[in-house]
Amino acid sequence: MRPRVAVAVSGAFALVAALSACPANTGGSPSVDSGRQPTGVIATDPKDSTGPAPELAGARRGGTFTVLRETPISHLDPQRTYSFAGLMAVPLVARSLTTWKDDGAGNLTLVGDLAETPGRDVNDDCRIWEFTVKDGVRFEDGRPVTAREIAYGIARSFDPDLTGGPTYLQEWLADTPQYDTAWDFTANRGSLPPGLTTPDARTLRFEFARPRCDLPFAASLPSTAPLPPDRDTGVNLGNAPFSSGPYKVTRYRPGIEIVMERNEHWDAGTDPVRHQYPDRFVWSFGATPDAAANRIIADNGTDRSALSWDYVPASLVARVAGDAALRSRTLLSPTPSANHLVINNERVTDLRVRQALNHAIDREGLVKVLGGPHVAVPMTTLMPPATIGHRAYDAYPAGPNGDPDRARELLGGQRPELVLGAADSSVEQQVATQLKGNLERAGFVITIRNIPDDAKFDEIKKRGNPWDLYLSSWAGDWPSGASILPVLYDGRAIRATGNSNESYFNDATINAEFDRILALPPSEQGPHWARLDERIMREHAPVVPLYVDVAYLVHGSKAGGAFVSSVFGYPSLVDAHVEP
Template identity: 65%
Template sequence: MRARLATAMGGAMALVVALSACSKNTGDNSDSVDTNKPRSGAIATDPKDSLGPAAEVPGAAKGGTFYILRENKISHLDPQRVYSFAGLMGSQLYARFLTTFKDDGKGNVTLVGDLAETPGKNVNNDCKVWEFKIKQGVKFEDGRPITSKEIAYGIARSFDPDLTGGPTYLQEWLADSPQYDTKWNFKANKTSLPPGLSTPDAQTLRFEFNKPRCDLPFAVSLPATAPLPPDKDTGVNLDNQPFSSGPYKFTKHTPGVEMVLERNENWDPTTDPVRHAYPDKFVWTLGADNATQTNRVLAGTGNDAAAVATGGVPSELIAKVTGDAKLKERMIVAATPNAYRLSINTTRVTDLSVRQAINYAIDRSSITKNLGGPYGAVPLTTLLPPTTLGYKQFDAYPAGESGNPDKAKELLAGKSVNLVLGTSDDTPSQETATQVKNALEKAGFTVTIKPIPEDGYLDFVKKKSNPWDIWVDSWAADWPSGASILPVLFDGRNIKAEGNSNTSQLNNQAINAEFDRVLAEDPAKQAEEWSALDEKLMKESAPAVPLYNEVVSVAHGEKAGGLFIGSIFGWPSFVNAYVKQ
């Protein structure tokens, strides 16, 4: 979910695009949440922007232990397998990547070099060949220097079919195929590299693609580019004890219970433009549910005074927190990139006028109120979330937040339409499904709810042959560009038997051609193009109903400083965290 900001050969052009999004530290006494805070994004053109040390955080002090409360264990800690929001933000403590985002916590982000000296060189100015120069002085936790060789090995091991869970952009782009593990066998080629990836020398990493890959500087900001020496590769067991290249290293890990990270003395802050190492330790404490976490940090007894409740403030506690000025000062509220939509299976609901009627009928207000109002969700009428660079607000089916059943009935023109609504069997999903059903039935639809086991929900709805007409979906892109949203969700050429991101199963040749056209354009022009294509999709195909943009509300103890909600992944960032003395 990143704008296609590209560096040109011999000098980069910074794109700065304004957008609107929800982001606010609610330290004031207002009952509202700011949903129109301007944001901007750019790519660093001056190598100095990629140097360290990171600017000091006002009031920050070194020392102490910072506590992170979470209910469940993180699915993966191995950088090549990390893909959850918690994993992506937590990995910044112990892993470094080719590039990363400077994020001021106020919505302004700049892509900079992390292990690399810059965000990359577009060698021939065609996005097919990229080079990254690796910084001098970057080291692993044992003091060994990090070179292009270890970064390349980290990328190569992501081809291992045993190491599932992480993003697959680099693998698919290098292999020029979604079946990347059949194009290059990591297990049989551990001493070599995938085709297209090379290390001309210890300080140079080179990518060569068959097609333009203008998003590469952003894709390599994901943890898949974390370095690893081959002799430290423990395969699937790396999840239990990652090998650090960041400011902290693992000193204790009891899976599902506790993780302890202490300072990595071989991390050099002069090479790092983003991270600090203020606390002596970070301790992840696992097991408490959201309500328990929130109540603990608000009470602030003992260690909980220096803790953050990452599960978020549950809706039943919002009034308690917002009604007390001192407690409200310790709640951070911000939009995430996570956009929810009601997917419509276009191979089953083939009549465009019916899909348009569904859009008019939906009552967004009942859904968002049940999710905590502006502290949990804000209504959305676009496929792109407001955190997308170049975002433009529009409403293809203006019906107000509570829907327009009369307009929906007009479009149905007396047709009797039965819809099967698939929903996860957990309580919140069931409640949302009931609200969707009620709104549609007011407009004349007949709706049958079919529960799906929560632990298999995503697998079921991503099957091409699933038997549902509509269901609630969500998508949180990996960088804030329409390029990492619209083609992923609606390019019909990517439909397969299982594992579809295009759950609407839209396969419109004209739309597919538009994706190709925009992706081939000068990256500086693409942000505006994606917003226009968003509107075209909604008006001409109506493959889904945008529902809401998820908002996260996180509480912390009075001694927990430097926290903000990351602009890219919408989860607490710890790069500036410190313990107030």
């Protein structure tokens, strides 16, 4: 086992040193920051978890900050929130046990949000954790937030009717992926799931059957948001969440808009991250990415204090990137969203065929099809560069445009006939066509089979699906290999439907490595995940890493303070304000 590496950094333990950065675009237009040295730390000094958040120079109170987005947020129920939009919107109205201080350049500190610290590992074995709830945190009606409301929020996430949210806490407490059968929320609404207790009003205690060293990270997800039982409206909570954050929902028009206004009971002195600058946030739905971007570029009326949530569409990238006047009104950042050509390992069982697939891909050509370096950056690892502990490598060097000769050599005269399942969306059809050309140049025979876009997500998660290859993407729920590699490649979790392990990869020695690394303190895990990343690719090649998404967004001239979240790759609004 690697010795514990604990480097003091401003009252925090460093989880890892520098991460890799995406390559720069050397043209005259803005480029992804290749000089960043992102780090992740867990705060150990309680002062890091206190408020108020430092004031932003030039920010003022007042005004309406508008977010334009094509599709609505499905709901704002914290226990069901798992979309990027939801994960960025819900923290405005709901606080969690822990949260991230994020400078927008990849430098992260995990701090206590509802809790005074990011948690206490009682016996230093990651099996028993305690969180002490801060004094002064209140709901929108003035009631204090206690451990009991936080525990109830976690308990309601066991309700099988409240689907869609993360399931880490439920599975860890129940010690099984079938958590909803291990403990029945409906039958036990007045109690708590096994392993979750509230010794007093300010103490929340977790007891796990096995080490859960990543609990402080998982506790940053909205599933730990508090809720009084008398304000639980079940499946309707997302229409009117009960606020513990700086804003509260005052108008919810499904599919049209959500209006959030100040929560007068929020105490900045308890909040280390959020501000309360705008009078209100308005989420406006319906404008296509092209229409929203064009409105923001025009910079008229209320659009001057608006942000287009959807990335700049490929049709407008050249225009926006080439306009020096828009430079100050764009956000450009690598994201943690990694895209892969997933290989169904239960159908494509020959390792040499999977290795040949990796050698065949023209990543530079693929990035061009997607819209260029403002849209995507090639990658050759399982974990994206934004992951704590990431280490760059290329297990199957193919140059920027692929190596069909090496692929054909590995195939040894075979011409494997493979079916590529692709969503019937325009973008995925373009990508599938590009990949088909790459693979056929290398000796494969590829048939593209279309999958309805709205069904693809569910269909590829069914074991025994009829495709050899399909496109998929993943962003970890926190920037650690723990929320990527075991989630995607632990074969013990494969079931009939709903699989995150879409490659259906299962290897006993790799599974054992997941258990070993997960039992390590988070401060030690980073390098181990990096080595395992490379080992999986070199020994098994279960997928073909393709590219990392790049966030490229445009905002109005008076929309200040937004930055791209280093955790989720979409706009964070905790510092958002309307400039004079």
